Amino acid sequence: MTEQLIEVAHLKKNFGKHEVLKDINLTVDKGEVLTIIGASGSGKSTLLRNINLLERPTSGDIRFHGKSILQPHFDIPKYRAEVGMVFQQFNLFSNLNVLDNCVVGQTTVLKRDKAEAEEIAKKQLAKVGMGPYIQAKPAQLSGGQQQRVAIARAVCMDPEALLFDEPTSALDPEMVDEVLDTMKQLAKTGLTMIVVTHEMAFAHDVSDQVVFMKDGVLAEKGTPDQIFNHPQEAATQHFLKRYTQR
Amino acid sequence: MRKKRVWASLVLALFLFIFAFALPQNTTNTSAAAKTAAEYDKDKTFRVGMEAGYAPFNWTQSSSSNGAVKIQGSSEYANGYDVQMAKKIAKALGKKLVIVKTDWNGLPPALTSGKIDAIIAGMSPTPARRKQIDFTNTYYKSKLCIVVRRNGKYANATSIQDFKGAKLTAQQNTFHYQAIKQIKGVKKQPAMNNFAAMRTSLQSGVIDGYVSEVPEGITAQNAQSDLKMIKFKNGKGFKTSPDDVDIAIGIRKGDPDKAKMNAALAKVSNKQRDKLMNWAVEKQPKTSSTKNWFQQIWDQYGNMILKGTGLTLWISLFGTVVGFLIGLLIGIVRTTPMPDSRGRRGVLHLIDWLLAVYIEIIRGTPMIVQAAVFYYGLAQAFGINMNRTVAALIIVSFNTGAYMAEIIRSGIISVNSGQFEAASALGMTHFQLMRKVVLPQAIRNSIPTITNEFIVNIKDTSVLSVISVSELFFQGETVAGQTFQFFHTYLIISVIYLVLTFSISRILAWVERRLDGPTNYDVMANPSTLATVDDSTAENMNTPTHDVHNTKEDQHD
Ligand SMILES: Nc1ncnc2c1ncn2[C@@H]1O[C@H](COP(=O)(O)OP(=O)(O)OP(=O)(O)O)[C@@H](O)[C@H]1O
Numbered sequence: 001m002t003e004q005l006i007e008v009a010h011l012k013k014n015f016g017k018h019e020v021l022k023d024i025n026l027t028v029d030k031g032e033v034l035t036i037i038g039a040s041g042s043g044k045s046t047l048l049r050n051i052n053l054l055e056r057p058t059s060g061d062i063r064f065h066g067k068s069i070l071q072p073h074f075d076i077p078k079y080r081a082e083v084g085m086v087f088q089q090f091n092l093f094s095n096l097n098v099l100d101n102c103v104v105g106q107t108t109v110l111k112r113d114k115a116e117a118e119e120i121a122k123k124q125l126a127k128v129g130m131g132p133y134i135q136a137k138p139a140q141l142s143g144g145q146q147q148r149v150a151i152a153r154a155v156c157m158d159p160e161a162l163l164f165d166e167p168t169s170a171l172d173p174e175m176v177d178e179v180l181d182t183m184k185q186l187a188k189t190g191l192t193m194i195v196v197t198h199e200m201a202f203a204h205d206v207s208d209q210v211v212f213m214k215d216g217v218l219a220e221k222g223t224p225d226q227i228f229n230h231p232q233e234a235a236t237q238h239f240l241k242r243y244t245q246r
Numbered sequence: 247m248r249k250k251r252v253w254a255s256l257v258l259a260l261f262l263f264i265f266a267f268a269l270p271q272n273t274t275n276t277s278a279a280a281k282t283a284a285e286y287d288k289d290k291t292f293r294v295g296m297e298a299g300y301a302p303f304n305w306t307q308s309s310s311s312n313g314a315v316k317i318q319g320s321s322e323y324a325n326g327y328d329v330q331m332a333k334k335i336a337k338a339l340g341k342k343l344v345i346v347k348t349d350w351n352g353l354p355p356a357l358t359s360g361k362i363d364a365i366i367a368g369m370s371p372t373p374a375r376r377k378q379i380d381f382t383n384t385y386y387k388s389k390l391c392i393v394v395r396r397n398g399k400y401a402n403a404t405s406i407q408d409f410k411g412a413k414l415t416a417q418q419n420t421f422h423y424q425a426i427k428q429i430k431g432v433k434k435q436p437a438m439n440n441f442a443a444m445r446t447s448l449q450s451g452v453i454d455g456y457v458s459e460v461p462e463g464i465t466a467q468n469a470q471s472d473l474k475m476i477k478f479k480n481g482k483g484f485k486t487s488p489d490d491v492d493i494a495i496g497i498r499k500g501d502p503d504k505a506k507m508n509a510a511l512a513k514v515s516n517k518q519r520d521k522l523m524n525w526a527v528e529k530q531p532k533t534s535s536t537k538n539w540f541q542q543i544w545d546q547y548g549n550m551i552l553k554g555t556g557l558t559l560w561i562s563l564f565g566t567v568v569g570f571l572i573g574l575l576i577g578i579v580r581t582t583p584m585p586d587s588r589g590r591r592g593v594l595h596l597i598d599w600l601l602a603v604y605i606e607i608i609r610g611t612p613m614i615v616q617a618a619v620f621y622y623g624l625a626q627a628f629g630i631n632m633n634r635t636v637a638a639l640i641i642v643s644f645n646t647g648a649y650m651a652e653i654i655r656s657g658i659i660s661v662n663s664g665q666f667e668a669a670s671a672l673g674m675t676h677f678q679l680m681r682k683v684v685l686p687q688a689i690r691n692s693i694p695t696i697t698n699e700f701i702v703n704i705k706d707t708s709v710l711s712v713i714s715v716s717e718l719f720f721q722g723e724t725v726a727g728q729t730f731q732f733f734h735t736y737l738i739i740s741v742i743y744l745v746l747t748f749s750i751s752r753i754l755a756w757v758e759r760r761l762d763g764p765t766n767y768d769v770m771a772n773p774s775t776l777a778t779v780d781d782s783t784a785e786n787m788n789t790p791t792h793d794v795h796n797t798k799e800d801q802h803d
């Protein structure tokens with residue numbers, strides 16, 4: 001029996017008069033990998049940022065374990081620790097070295113003691129192949145290395161779900177694979193993931209569910225096979241054609 | 247933001263308006279001041295304010311020789327005609343004499359606010375002064391003279407009208423300066439703050455002479471051979487009113503001791519007064535010319551200057567550190583995101599507005615005014631008597647705080663928004679993300695501006711001389727006033743300022759480099775971690791590499 005972890009219902013988001021998300025409905029089961037694809041400006045980032053509450057939805061509801069995250073007095077910091085986020089621009093804390101980037105969340109939010117946090121951090125950094133660089137400052141690393149650290153930082157919090165917003169878009173082509181590989185490893189551990197990406201091969205291979213987003217609505221949903229091999233909507237076909245021709 | 251500014255300025259205007267009306271009221275009925283005076287009666291001290299830099303009436307010396315009296319809160323001594331008179335009065339009152347060294351312009355407010363009990367500083371009872379304070383009978387009668395260059399054009403003048411076309415000046419806020427008008431066709435120059443400045447201007451030819459009183463004239467002539475005092479015969483000199491040439495003791499209105507003081511003064515005959523003045527002219531500090539100018543100044547006043555340097559450094563260091571903490575706190579509060587609850591939002595808006603008002607008021611007024619309003623205002627309006635150094639520390643801290651608040655705020659704003667988002671995405675609260683992530687970066691980015699603020703503080707503590715804090719500049723003023731070595735003294739003082747500010751900018755540049763850490767990292771820094779790393783990297787990083795190839799092949803199929 002699969003358990004619903006995140007549920008988005010009739011979600012709307014306006015920036016002023018500009019309606020960016022129009023009636024989004026989505027469920028993500030525990031352990032599932034959901035990929036969101038779509039053209040630039042279609043609202044993919046906005047959707048992720050709403051799920052993480054970096055933006056406040058205009059209307060509709062988002063439920064986590066069946067409980068609305070929009071209710072008053074909801075413990076947002078705790079929720080955010082459980083649903084982590086990896087950003088396109090990595091956003092490593094530039095004042096901290098690699099190790100401390102992975103330790104600071106654990107000690108301040110989860111109240112782990114420093115030794116334990118460091119041990120966990122070293123383990124996760126080793127898993128993403130960043131073990132030798134724990135002394136380095138973010139500015140001294142390549143983009144791909146930074147993004148792997150960012151992933152380790154999110155994983156150190158023992159999240160139930162991770163949100164990825166185009167984690168490889170800011171990377172040079174030769175660094176894309178090292179990050180995608182790391183993400184594949186994570187998917188295998190049974191972590192719930194929502195991934196916004198333009199890497200169609202990754203979406204095809206790793207996802208349980210793919211949604212195609214267009215102008216603030218989910219134009220088409222399905223398994224990778226349905227979306228990539230038998231798209232129903234003209235917009236989906238058009239979009240995929242551009243990407244596979246590359 | 248614009249709207250906020252407007253409001254803040256309105257409040258500032260209102261604040262000044264209220265203050266302007268509150269103060270004169272208190273000076274006329276002096277109820278608060280009288281109360282503090284009563285309190286001090288119990289102390290049995292007689293606190294006398296003077297410049298201690300207007301020889302032969304009053305001067306500062308470093309030993310207690312010739313019956314000098316210790317200056318309050320200092321290791322120096324005051325002496326002169328005024329000091330000897332003050333001793334007689336204190337004795338008649340049965341109180342202990344305390345000399346409070348105060349700037350000339352700070353004397354009346356110090357008296358009305360109850361910080362001193364009397365002004366014995368060669369002061370004349372002018373009608374304007376009589377509006378604010380009361381005076382005893384005369385304790386010295388003086389006469390106006392003009393000090394000129396011995397070899398100058400006016401050296402042989404006999405009448406004030408001989409000074410047609412001459413550039414003359416006098417001390418600010420004195421009747422000397424008013425008297426210049428009596429000379430037809432004179433070129434009246436802007437008034438100056440002290441006699442040392444006037445003597446130097448005269449010697450350098452900036453002015454042709456300055457109006458002074460006979461004792462000061464004799465002193466100038468004795469101390470500097472190139473100067474000459476011109477006295478005028480009756481009918482040829484300045485017309486003066488007794489209000490002016492009479493020199494009397496300034497006291498608060500309604501002072502119960504007035505009769506006792508007058509009785510004490512009556513016992514000193516005119517002959518005794520002249521004798522005392524001659525003694526004072528004789529005993530006042532002299533400039534010996536055997537050593538070079540630096541040694542001369544340093545031997546006699548080095549200690550004073552060093553103490554002033556220490557105080558300047560202490561006040562500006564304390565002010566910068568506390569101001570930084572104030573700025574940090576305000577910076578955090580003013581960048582707090584608006585909470586959802588309406589009540590809390592209201593409170594935050596109110597606090598934010600109050601802080602904006604504080605910043606506008608402090609930044610919109612000169613520190614010299616803040617110091618005067620705070621120190622004399624508190625005493626006058628509420629009878630609060632504060633230690634000068636404490637007042638200085640408070641003023642500089644709050645002043646710096648306002649500037650630091652904006653420095654820190656712009657530092658926070660300049661931190662990339664991704665840093666905020668990543669920290670909140672980990673579940674950090676506003677306070678946590680500020681402390682661990684944003685402020686370290688904001689502060690690091692602000693260090694050059696903070697250094698600047700520290701340097702400004704070192705220099706700006708000089709305005710505290712208005713409340714007679716004996717920092718470096720105030721000490722310099724005193725030394726210059728006594729050695730008449732205006733230029734040389736200030737040369738020494740500016741070198742000290744330069745050494746202070748230069749060292750500070752070096753030290754903070756070093757701190758800045760330390761904060762940045764090494765420019766490269768050592769991959770082999772922690773061998774114990776590397777051991778574990780190697781194992782896991784081996785198994786974790788190899789498998790995905792295969793996957794990549796598979797994926798690509800799949801895609802092409
Ligand atoms: N804070 C904001 N204020 C106003 N408009 C915004 C804001 N954030 C996003 N938008 C608008 O919302 C729309 C969707 O933006 P979003 O970043 O979600 O697109 P996206 O699908 O992630 O695009 P991309 O693939 O380029 O990242 C855009 O038109 C954008 O201009």
Ligand SMILES: [Mg+2]
Nearest residue numbers: 044045046166
């Ligand atoms: Mg986006």
